[in-house]
Amino acid sequence: MQKITINDVAKYAAVSKKTVSRVLNNEANVSDKTMLKVKEAFVALSYRPNPQARGLASNQSFLIGLVYDNPNKSFVSAIQTGALEICNQQGYHLLIHPTDHESPDLLDNLMQLITQSQLDGLVLTPPFSDMKNLLKMLDESKIPYARIAATTDKSTAVSVISNDKKSAYEMTQHLISLGHVDIGFILGHPHHAVTAQRYNGYKKALSDNGLALKKQYIVEGRFDFSSGEKAARNLLGLKKPPTAIFASNDHMAAGVMKVANQKNILLPSQLSIVGFDDSPISEHIWPSLTTVRQPFKLMANKAIEMLIKCIRKEPLEIKFQETESILIVRESSAPHQN
Amino acid sequence: MQKITINDVAKYAAVSKKTVSRVLNNEANVSDKTMLKVKEAFVALSYRPNPQARGLASNQSFLIGLVYDNPNKSFVSAIQTGALEICNQQGYHLLIHPTDHESPDLLDNLMQLITQSQLDGLVLTPPFSDMKNLLKMLDESKIPYARIAATTDKSTAVSVISNDKKSAYEMTQHLISLGHVDIGFILGHPHHAVTAQRYNGYKKALSDNGLALKKQYIVEGRFDFSSGEKAARNLLGLKKPPTAIFASNDHMAAGVMKVANQKNILLPSQLSIVGFDDSPISEHIWPSLTTVRQPFKLMANKAIEMLIKCIRKEPLEIKFQETESILIVRESSAPHQN
DNA sequence: TATTATTTTGACACCGGTATCATTAACGTT
DNA sequence: AACGTTAATGATACCGGTGTCAAAATAATA
Structure with a gap:
């Protein structure tokens, strides 16, 4: 069970090693006949080129x-x-x-x-x-x-x-079609480009439906659980809290859910919560999370x-x-x- | 900015490439003087050996x-x-x-x-x-x-x-010291060796505390969320359900939590739930999960x-x-x- | 000091591939 | 048939290291 090298193949197929190399790399100008011979040698010897050598050369x-x-x-x-x-x-x-x-x-x-x-x-x-x-x-x-x-x-x-903007648009549309008007939005981490995209989708859906964008319903987040909690305390502490909250990702949505539970808000009847990303957690919390799955x-x-x-x-x-x-x-x- | 090879180093240090190689590999029998020379050359040329060549040779x-x-x-x-x-x-x-x-x-x-x-x-x-x-x-x-x-x-x-047995023992002890006597246990995936370990720790803690091992409180699981749900429906459907459930990992514990919520069982006052692994989810569900953290x-x-x-x-x-x-x-x- | 044992060092082949370039074979053309 | 052109093939150097082994330098011993 010693190692098979390009030389063994060359010998077996009765060609030069360079020709074997040509076949290996699908180079042009190899006659069908020799190509076949070499390929037969490959399988006969179960040859595997050495990546190190290939790389070095x-x-x-x-x-x-x-x-x-x-x-x-x-x-x-x-x-x-x-x-x-x-x-x-x-x-x-x-x-x-x-x-x-x-x-x-x-x-x-x-x-x-x-x-x-x-x-x-x-x-x-x-x-x-x-x-x-x-x-x-x-x-x-x-x-x-x-x-x-x-x-x-x-x-x-x-x-x-x-196309996160489109997806966020659809999500917002989903909430609107459920009758929600006061929809809170938790932004993502400012360093992520998707943060703006998702926010833009949310905004566009509101305006397309003739709903006003309310400043107090837009709060900052950083894509992690605890920033979701913080944002939720903010939103749910308002005089007129939103009836739905769209968190820019699932972890923050889970944070919102925790705070809602602590405040004895019934989910989802008193508050709808949706996320983004379809993280594993979204199926494992209760109630399970409406979200966007990206492939x-x-x-x-x-x-x-x-x-x-x-x-x-x-x-x-x-x-x-x-x-x-x-x-x-x-x-x-x-x-x-x- | 061309590539620096071992030859460059050898030339710079005025030694053979083999000697450079020796220094590179901490081989014995290199005099301190030459070792120093070569190492200086390394930094002077900021030399990085080529892994491909090293590997090939x-x-x-x-x-x-x-x-x-x-x-x-x-x-x-x-x-x-x-x-x-x-x-x-x-x-x-x-x-x-x-x-x-x-x-x-x-x-x-x-x-x-x-x-x-x-x-x-x-x-x-x-x-x-x-x-x-x-x-x-x-x-x-x-x-x-x-x-x-x-x-x-x-x-x-x-x-x-x-040492999962020991940790499971401690966890069970924790529940017992909280006053629990009827403690359900959800087994892990049968292919995992830790499954038996954790179960053994649970059993030993019960017996060390003079508590009986009740067959109906031991149910099967497979380490995933849905098997936790299934096990929970089983346990919580008993005439005399346990007052605490020890799931062999956090995902199953989350499944238990979902079922408990659906059954309007107040957590944790009416039912204690604990897991194992300290998965990210354990902090992100509500109530947050008592668990075992392995390093x-x-x-x-x-x-x-x-x-x-x-x-x-x-x-x-x-x-x-x-x-x-x-x-x-x-x-x-x-x-x-x- | 001469001799032997031990370190230290370097020349050179080699690892298993690819690149270059010359050579040979095959193919059209006139 | 003789020629030029293009396609197919191989000889050999090379990639950047390591392994072998012998030579040179040093240390130990007689």
Whole structure:
């Protein structure tokens, strides 16, 4: 059970190692006959090219880095899975790289990661997908990269675009159609580009329905549970509290739910609560949470596919892809009661 | 900004490349004087050895695989973080490998992963840490591996052992000291070795306190939310339901909580619910969950440290390390009311 | 001091692939 | 048939390190 190398294959197929290499890399100008011979040798010897050697010779690493924000765990798992699927299939390895997006030496750290690990490419997830200084650095460094769930297509990099504005619009529309008029909104973390998107969707739905935007119903948040609690205490402490609260993500919605429970507000009859992201928690709290599901796994699939094409310098028809999110109506949103 | 190779360093330090290599690998028999010269050259040129070349020449990959069960997300994040810390620091890359532990061709898949990716080592998390056939295969394949949160130390591999029995004992003791006598217990997934451990801790605490073990209070579960719901309907439907429920993990405890809410049982006054794992959800539900926190990050640290020593064939004093779990008392456990 | 044992060092092959470029084979053309 | 052109193939250097082994330098011993 010794290792099979390209030389063994070459000997077996009675060709030179360079020809084997050609077949391996689908290079042109190999006759069908020899191609067949070599491919037979592959299976006969169950040959696996050595990635190290390949990398050394061709100055590649077959490594792709996945950058995500440390505390933000809800969608990371799905993205990891989706990214891995394509990586494995295409012979790349995925290196995960949790980072704090507020770290002052973020750029240096990433640059070091790239050079030190000799990454072939990088995948960015929110909020990195929209960090202008980061994108600029990457553009200058010439490293191929892809963005997941980016909000704008004003980039040189391949991107999977999310339409959060549309989804937030639909969610707000859902609440309005349940009879709600006084709808509180909890903003996301200001560093995330989606924060503005979701807020804009909310605003547009209100105005399209002729409802006024009430300042006191818009409160700040930071995408985490405790900021949701804080925002809820704020909203539910108003003289005329809202009858529905749209939190910019599920964790904050869970925080709202906790506060509502503490205040003995009956859910969902006295207060509708909705979130965004379809985090695992959304199904595991009571009442279960109406939310928006984004196809993160699919987004990761597409991002990696495009990225690998970039790395291989294959022609790429489309640089921007959009995916569809869906509204998941569960128990936490109910008709408005007088 | 061209790449700095070992030849550049050798030239700069006026030694042979082999000597540079020696310094790089901390080999013996290098005089202090030359060692210093070379190290100065390292910093002067800011040299980074090429992992590909290193790997090719020394038949290593500097890759470590992390195997975990796909749906089981609660502790994976902490383990990833802990593993990465040490990997980065020691110059290894971590390849994550989510898998279904019930997959029929699990062994083949893992074997393929090892050979194809040329992993230097493997880290197992529950339930893989205690799967005998898997351990046997790995032993035979001679690949170094480490086990995280294993329950037994009857293994040839380095392991971080968790003492779940003790923690479950303490948790049960906690409930008993709150005055509970009728304590329901929801078992974990039968494939997980910790399931028996936790159950044993529960049993021992009962018997040590002179309490009878009531069969109808022990129900099956599978570590997921819905099995917790099912178990809760079972327990809370009894003529004389328990006044406290100990679920073998937090997700199931959350399921219990949902059912209790649906049945309008006041929490925690009418029913105490406790879990295990300190999953993120435990803080985000209402009432927040009393649970057991295991130091997964630390466990991963230790596992990787030991694994890398194995890979490098360095002497290893201790093959088994135990870590301390702590009881986290939150809102969901309260004194028994008559 | 001469001799032997032990460190320290370097020359060079080698790991398993790819890149370059020359060579050979196959194909049209006139 | 002779020629030029293009396609197919291989010889060999090379990627950036490590392993082997012999040579040189140093230390230990007689």
